[in-house]
Amino acid sequence: MRRGEQRTATGAGRRLRTPLLAxxxxxxxxxxxxxxxxxxxxxxxxxxxxxxxxxxxxxxxxxxxxxxxxxxxxxxxxxxxxxxxxxxxxxxxxxxxxxxxxxxxxxxxxxxxxxxxxxxxxxxxxxxxxxxxxxxxxxKPAKAQLSLRQQSATIGEDRTVPLAMRCGASAGCTARVELRSSGSAIASAAVKTAKRGDVTVRLTVPAAQVPRLGDRAVHQLVIVESRPDAVRQVAALTLTKATPEPEPVPERTASVAYAQRNWTPTSYDTCPASLHEQYRTVGPDGKYYPTWHPAQVTDPATGELCTFGHEHGADPTESDIYQWVADFFSPSDLVEGEPQGLPFGYASEELDNHIAAGHSHLSMRHEDNGGHKVFLRNDVALVGDGHRNVTFENADGERERVVCDFLIKAHQGSWSPDATANNAHELIYAVRCNDGTELISTTLSRYGDPNEFNRSCASGTVVQTRFSQLPPATTAGGGRLIPDRGCAQAAVTAGSDIWSIYEVWMSANELTTADGAVVAAFDPWFGIRNPSRYYDSRTSTETSNGIGRPVDLLWEEGTAARAASVYPWSTVAGLERFDYRDPRSPFDGAQRDFYLGQNRVTGLPGSPGFYTDPYGGGARAEASQGAIRQWAVAGAVSADLSLERLQFDLNADWGKNNGVHAPN
Missing domain, CATH: 2.60.40.10 (Immunoglobulins)
Structure with missing residues (x-):
């Protein structure tokens, strides 16, 4: 008889009386x-x-x-x-x-x-x-009425564990079932039946606990009955993790950057093109793009180190905001196992789509693979004009310095005549600060106007070039300092030095709405201390701008004697003449630094995510053909900052002892 019920000695539930007792x-x-x-x-x-x-x-x-x-x-x-x-x-x-x-x-x-x-x-x-x-x-001792009818179970993809149980009591069973692992309860469920019979109990394992449950490991199932009697029993249960059906990988097409502008080896390189193609990512449009890789890797076919002959700068995975940026660039249908990263050439791909959508007055723009360079810096404390600390009031009401993480990818080719005329180069710029500022932007950044550059050794002098059909700059402050032959010669003459050929690419970027309102403004600069070309009008033709090779000054009459004693020519002085592409050349374009300047973010009202054309104009909430998704969130002070320019990586050499050479 169950607890709480009263029965008389006759078992019929009626009261019997005696003179003396109940x-x-x-x-x-x-x-x-x-x-x-x-x-x-x-x-x-x-x-x-x-x-x-x-x-x-x-x-x-x-x-x-x-x-x-x-x-x-x-x-x-x-x-x-x-x-x-x-x-x-x-x-x-x-x-x-x-x-x-x-x-x-x-x-x-x-x-x-x-x-x-x-x-x-x-x-x-x-x-x-x-x-x-x-x-x-x-x-007699009580007997358990609720029994487990299986010895193993499978954890489903929804993290549930179905258990087949049977109640043997005619009036039903009430109990609590608890799954324990290493002595700790990880899931439980209540059981209540109105009559004898079979019942399915479902335990839901918290997501954080699933990794702790080894596949085919034995765990304890504790069954605590409260009706018809208080009985506790422990059963062994082997758990198997469900093997989910792998998501079908969507059919991916190749971008122009991956299919047509990818790297091919030269006679100085030892890695095959097929190995380079394995370094790819899926862009926002679902297409394959080249992405960052080391300058030398182990070839799985041989088990030995091989070289690609070019480098892409800093490893982006070392950035504190890498995963945030990589997730931003991933398409919505990305499945587990597909690659993530920075898509090299995405802005150029969308420019093609933008032109096809009714902007035929614009010219296509595709760049070589080796010119994509990554720059990063974590925990940058911003400095305002007058060398003052930039601070904001945090949630505790205290003043705190504004500290930001930067991850940047710029295309900066320094081996061909391309940059002497073309002003637009792909730029990915991402920053996140502790004052709440967030920005991820992809554009074709315009470094001044096309068909001109400023001399690196005389920045006030403009050199006119030809053949570019790219649009002029719309934001003041940008430009390209590139050496010409006079600067290269000055680098090896008495009283001059290597800084005469120091290139500085000064970007000036704004994301704007159709009516000109600025959503974000930023202007990083990029320096190259050892470019492998200088502009030389003497070699210009009817179809291209002429260039010369700095390394050749070591063997030219009139410059050879002096060059042999000037760094970095002096490092290879005395060698027989070799090609500019030879890895022995100190001019491989791998000694690069960068500058961080202004970083103003106001955002687009009502939407942190928005779309612009490939040059950063026409910001709007809706997507359209050829538009690029951007992200901007204003922080506590970022919209009003006026910052001092900070320089980084002044001693960086990304091509040291790793087979890097021009073209790079």
């Missing part, structure tokens, strides 16, 4: 074990029922119901295994007093080991009149 009612249950008492005597106006449900909770419950004005007395319970308990009671009229006897652990174990015990119930009523009684019954 009826001892009851089914005496020990964990589902029914106790059948002997016939009871007639009772005064009170009754006693004993619920001897001795399950894992070790409880025997006594209830006294008073039918008189008030009742008082004692009930003594004694098991033949040695346990004994006397309980006193007081109860008001029509009230029931509940008394619990909890067996000691040793008494309960002794009782369970015997398998049964004789229970003697004796009572002494003092009020409303003195009476006494004695009853006996045989009790």
């Amino acid at each position: 009826l001892l009612a009851a089914a005496l249950l020990l964990g589902g074990i029914v106790v059948v008492p002997e016939p009871a005597e007639a009772a005064p106006r009170q009754s006693v029922s004993v619920d001897a449900t001795v399950g894992n909770d070790r409880l025997v419950t006594v209830r006294v119901t008073c039918g008189a004005k008030s009742c008082r007395g004692k009930v003594t319970l004694r098991l033949s295994t040695g346990a004994k308990k006397t309980l006193s009671y007081r109860a008001a009229k029509r009230a029931t007093k509940t008394l619990n006897w909890k067996l000691s652990v040793s008494s309960y174990r002794k009782f369970v080991s015997r398998g049964s015990a004789k229970l003697t119930v004796s009572g002494k009523a003092v009020k409303p009149r003195k009476t006494s009684f004695t009853r006996t019954a045989t009790v």
